[in-house]
Amino acid sequence: MEKKQFQAESKRLLEMMINSIYTKKEVFLRELISNASDAIDKIYYKALTDDALTFDKDNYYIRIIPNKDNRTLTVIDTGIGMTKEELESNLGTIAKSGSLAFKKENEIKDGYDIIGQFGVGFYAAFMVADVVTVTSRALGSEQAFKWESRGADGYTIEPAEKGDVGTEIVLTLKENTEDESYDEFLDEWRLKEIIKKYSDFIRYPIKMEVTHSKPKDDDNGEYVDYKEEETINSMVPIWKKNKSELTDEDYINFYNEKRYGFDKPLKHIHIRVDGTVRYNAILYIPERAPYDFYTPDYEKGLELYSNGVLIMNKCADLLPDYFSFVKGMVDSEDLSLNISREMLQHDRQLKVIAKNIKSKIKRELENLLKNDRENYEKFYEAFGRQLKFGVYSDFGANKEVLQDLLLFYSSKEKKLVTLAEYVDRMPEGQKYIYYATGDSIERIDKLPQTELVADKGYEILYFTDDVDEFAIKMLLKYKEKEFKSVSDSDLGIDGGENEKETEAEEKEYQELFDYMAGVLDGKIKKVKASKRLKTHPVCLSTEGEITIEMEKVLNAMPNPNGQKVTAEKVLEINTHHDVFKSLQDAFNIDKEKLKLYTKLLYNQALLIEGLPIEDPVAFTNDICKVMV
Numbered sequence: 122m123e124k125k126q127f128q129a130e131s132k133r134l135l136e137m138m139i140n141s142i143y144t145k146k147e148v149f150l151r152e153l154i155s156n157a158s159d160a161i162d163k164i165y166y167k168a169l170t171d172d173a174l175t176f177d178k179d180n181y182y183i184r185i186i187p188n189k190d191n192r193t194l195t196v197i198d199t200g201i202g203m204t205k206e207e208l209e210s211n212l213g214t215i216a217k218s219g220s221l222a223f224k225k226e227n228e229i230k231d232g233y234d235i236i237g238q239f240g241v242g243f244y245a246a247f248m249v250a251d252v253v254t255v256t257s258r259a260l261g262s263e264q265a266f267k268w269e270s271r272g273a274d275g276y277t278i279e280p281a282e283k284g285d286v287g288t289e290i291v292l293t294l295k296e297n298t299e300d301e302s303y304d305e306f307l308d309e310w311r312l313k314e315i316i317k318k319y320s321d322f323i324r325y326p327i328k329m330e331v332t333h334s335k336p337k338d339d340d341n342g343e344y345v346d347y348k349e350e351e352t353i354n355s356m357v358p359i360w361k362k363n364k365s366e367l368t369d370e371d372y373i374n375f376y377n378e379k380r381y382g383f384d385k386p387l388k389h390i391h392i393r394v395d396g397t398v399r400y401n402a403i404l405y406i407p408e409r410a411p412y413d414f415y416t417p418d419y420e421k422g423l424e425l426y427s428n429g430v431l432i433m434n435k436c437a438d439l440l441p442d443y444f445s446f447v448k449g450m451v452d453s454e455d456l457s458l459n460i461s462r463e464m465l466q467h468d469r470q471l472k473v474i475a476k477n478i479k480s481k482i483k484r485e486l487e488n489l490l491k492n493d494r495e496n497y498e499k500f501y502e503a504f505g506r507q508l509k510f511g512v513y514s515d516f517g518a519n520k521e522v523l524q525d526l527l528l529f530y531s532s533k534e535k536k537l538v539t540l541a542e543y544v545d546r547m548p549e550g551q552k553y554i555y556y557a558t559g560d561s562i563e564r565i566d567k568l569p570q571t572e573l574v575a576d577k578g579y580e581i582l583y584f585t586d587d588v589d590e591f592a593i594k595m596l597l598k599y600k601e602k603e604f605k606s607v608s609d610s611d612l613g614i615d616g617g618e619n620e621k622e623t624e625a626e627e628k629e630y631q632e633l634f635d636y637m638a639g640v641l642d643g644k645i646k647k648v649k650a651s652k653r654l655k656t657h658p659v660c661l662s663t664e665g666e667i668t669i670e671m672e673k674v675l676n677a678m679p680n681p682n683g684q685k686v687t688a689e690k691v692l693e694i695n696t697h698h699d700v701f702k703s704l705q706d707a708f709n710i711d712k713e714k715l716k717l718y719t720k721l722l723y724n725q726a727l728l729i730e731g732l733p734i735e736d737p738v739a740f741t742n743d744i745c746k747v748m749v
């Protein structure tokens with residue numbers, strides 16, 4: 122059977138490709154510069170095996186020339202050039218990559234990999250240009266050729282004059298339209314910006330004339346403009362340098378140059394991996410949280426480079442959410458790029474890198490905690506909340522990774538402590554890790570509920586962040602010790618004689634307590650004699666899973682159904698307090714007074730908890746009733 126070839130309508134293919142591959146027009150320059158760099162690399166590789174050729178790096182460069190008068194942008198390179206046949210096959214055939222073929226023919230291993238592989242990048246020029254003119258003279262040839270195309274209409278090739286080996290590409294830019302201005306690609310500052318963004322680490326100098334101004338000679342305060350050629354790119358990426366060559370200042374400068382943050386980094390991590398997936402990375406832990414860090418607007422991610430060429434500004438897949446504060450970049454030669462170089466074809470390599478990076482960051486944070494507590498606490502102040510969110514989210518899937526990085530304020534140490542430090546110094550007989558929740562340390566310090574636990578000499582962790590208690594509920598235990606709120610109805614503390622006494626009292630005063638509960642009409646589950654209060658007359662505790670702090674947080678969240686979460690509150694009364702005597706008297710002789718006292722005590726307990734009083738006016742009126 123006769124085998125037929127597919128027919129490709131190359132005009133349409135070109136149009137489709139030009140307009141659908143790239144999301145940003147500016148990348149055309151990245152593609153042309155990458156081709157120029159590949160062309161110079163090819164001479165470099167040839168010189169490795171050809172004794173007749175020498176490669177003196179100083180002679181090789183890429184030059185960018187914007188010309189506003191002609192509306193042309195020229196890209197010149199001193200690379201290997203193209204013969205007539207090569208112009209025809211490489212630029213005349215879409216998806217033909219001379220660079221890929223070169224890579225296959227020449228075994229290239231030293232890590233300076235050729236960039237081109239798909240054979241389409243060149244055509245990105247047609248996104249911004251009506252006419253593209255390529256004049257090229259190949260290495261070893263005296264004759265140059267000119268290739269010219271208006272895109273879909275095909276191309277022409279004719280002999281041309283060119284003094285040096287290399288390629289000159291002239292783009293005649295499209296006319297501006299209502300929606301698009303192509304003039305930006307003639308603007309020095311814009312060009313500089315694009316070069317810095319995508320091609321900063323191309324290994325050869327990218328030169329361009331840049332306008333500066335200087336005072337006029339006659340010293341009358343006026344300035345004149347003059348042009349000077351500058352190398353725009355930094356060339357050697359800092360991450361390819363040896364760590365021993367680099368100082369802290371170099372890393373800080375890179376952080377600032379890249380605008381990873383406006384602060385100083387607290388720590389940098391320089392990673393070089395030569396494993397199954399090779400990559401370099403420079404990561405930073407910032408000193409301060411960006412202003413939008415804890416908002417939905419914040420975008421996590423690392424810059425992703427393939428061979429020194431920027432592929433993605435913020436690759437989110439490289440960082441878990443709980444380390445979203447990390448800034449920096451990753452460069453790998455082993456990424457499977459897709460044709461636009463914007464997304465990755467397969468993410469196996471990326472997954473390997475992400476996993477690796479995650480454990481590196483964790484290890485660095487652990488080291489910081491162990492060896493530089495002061496700076497760790499600084500870090501924790503800025504990003505601790507994110508770690509706690511990390512423990513809580515994904516149903517606690519990452520709690521093991523994160524639990525040893527957590528810190529909480531300790532009632533005894535009066536500073537932040539780790540869970541390990543807490544558990545390791547727990548006295549014999551202490552069953553639980555105790556915590557108290559509140560808006561601030563000062564407020565928790567005064568919470569009546571902490572009295573019994575503190576009296577026992579037990580340390581209490583203070584939870585002042587909304588997320589704290591939720592994270593801890595997800596952890597459940599640390600080193601086999603369960604967490605317990607000081608407001609829990611059962612504190613797990615053996616009260617001895619005192620406890621028996623309270624139980625006896627409970628029975629004795631049951632009628633009074635029931636009456637009081639009735640006055641509060643469903644606002645609380647019950648009233649009981651407190652085992653935990655020593656000096657304070659009243660407090661609230663809870664039964665069940667939901668604590669008062671959780672009730673506050675959950676009810677503060679947007680809730681379209683208007684449903685409210687309520688903790689099962691218990692009003693605890695200190696039966697050894699003088700107030701209790703008044704309650705008993707009122708119960709016996711003046712029920713109206715008892716109602717008044719009950720409401721007052723309940724509202725006081727709410728205030729202590731930082732909960733709103735339902736009717737503040739009624740509350741102040743009640744106080745006045747007591748006063749008169």
Ligand SMILES: Nc1ncnc2c1ncn2[C@@H]1O[C@H](COP(=O)(O)OP(=O)(O)OP(=O)(O)O)[C@@H](O)[C@H]1O
Nearest residue numbers: 156160211218219220237238239240241242243288
């Ligand atoms: N400045 C240049 N000097 C020498 N050869 C070039 C130059 N520009 C392009 N070429 C040749 O043209 C071919 C096609 O270029 P094109 O940019 O379309 O694809 P590529 O660079 O091979 O791959 P990719 O699509 O991945 O960039 C290149 O492979 C190279 O052989």
